[in-house]
Amino acid sequence: MLDIEDLAKSFGGVEAMRGVTLDFPASSLTAIIGPNGAGKTTFFNLISGHIRADRGRVVLNGEDVMGRSSLEIVRRGMARAFQVASIFPDMTMEDSLIAAVTARRGELFTLRRRAPLPAARDRAREILDTLGLSSRAGALSRNLSHGEQKLLDIGLALAVDPKVLLLDEPTAGMGAEERWRMIEKVHALWEGSDLTMIFIEHDMDIVFQIAQQINVLSYGKVLAQGTPEEIKRNQDVIDAYLGKDHHHAVAEDAR
Ligand SMILES: Nc1ncnc2c1ncn2[C@@H]1O[C@H](COP(=O)(O)OP(=O)(O)OP(=O)(O)O)[C@@H](O)[C@H]1O
Known part of the structure; x- marks a missing residue:
């Protein structure tokens, strides 16, 4: 689904x-x-077209999208959840999603328009349902909790019907309990769809718990790739990423 070759910046x-160089098979969670x-x-930033690479290839669904704008890449099926929910403080969750779905379909959305197209409303409600936010459909963005805002950001990315979804630290800024609730939703979203999902995450417990594949970067290079079990046992990862202090704990855990 997504093949990255020799990307440099x-x-x-x-x-x-x-x-x-990394590849992300269709419907994988990495x-x-x-x-x-x-x-x-x-x-x-490089694969989503937000900054231009010095060299390399980004092959999305068989097409090299290197050099394309971020909008063109979104149109080709790769979306990224940005912190955008907070930009529309006076819109409800549902209206924000209707606006995003409508924009995706190339139609003009105005808040004054009495009735949005039923298809856009249906899709917005479907997204709310997928993210477990239906009961909050009428809540204004400015009244959302941090976790709800993050979920709405994911919802806005889903509104463009992506094939590949990029999540940059979906649990950032959350307490332990909220973190797990969030990640369960992210996992359920992936399980219930054929999305190829790639997420950046600092919390190793979360990563080991839900990722199918893990790619470890260090100093701009791929240090290791593998399943959670493989990564836990990888000596380079233990040394370079986790540090010597973790050596024991991880090695014990892997047994
Ligand atoms: N726009 C930029 N201008 C100059 N240097 C940059 C820029 N963006 C990133 N860098 C540098 O590139 C390196 C990689 O940064 P990057 O933010 O991608 O790392 P990261 O793995 O996401 O880190 P973190 O976990 O702290 O978010 C760092 O040395 C950073 O200082």
Whole structure:
């Protein structure tokens, strides 16, 4: 579904991405992990067309989208959940989603229009239902909890009917309990769809619990790839990413 070949990017003297090759099969759920500054966000920025790579190929559904704008990439099926819900503080969850669905379908959405197209409303309600937000359909964005805003951001990305969905730290800024609720929803979303999902996550418990595949980046390179079990046992990961302090704990855990 998504093949990345030899992706590279420097910012001045900083080689943020140094020839990364990764593939993401259709309908897979993959975590990207790595220490601070490893290049995770840069990876998302490059493949989604938000910044231009120095070299490499990004093949989405058989088409090289390298050099295309972020909008063109969205239209070809790769969406990214951005923090956008907070930009529309006076819109309800449902209206925000109707607006996004309508825009995707190339129609003009105005809040004054009495009745949005039924298909857009149906799709918006479907998304709310998928994310377990139906009871909050009428809530204004400004009154949403942090977790609800994050879910709405995911919902707005879903409104473009993507094949590939990128989530940049979906649990950031949440307490332990809310984190798990969030990740359960993300997992359920993936299970109930044929989405190819890629998420950046710092919480190793979450990553090991839900990811099918894990890609570890370090200093702009792929340090390791594998299933959670493989990554737990990978000596390079234990040394370079988790640090010597974790060595024991992880090795014990892997037994
Ligand atoms: N726009 C930019 N200009 C200059 N340097 C940048 C820019 N974006 C990223 N970098 C540098 O590229 C490297 C990778 O950064 P990136 O944000 O991708 O890492 P990350 O793995 O997402 O880190 P974190 O976990 O802290 O979010 C870092 O050294 C960072 O300082």
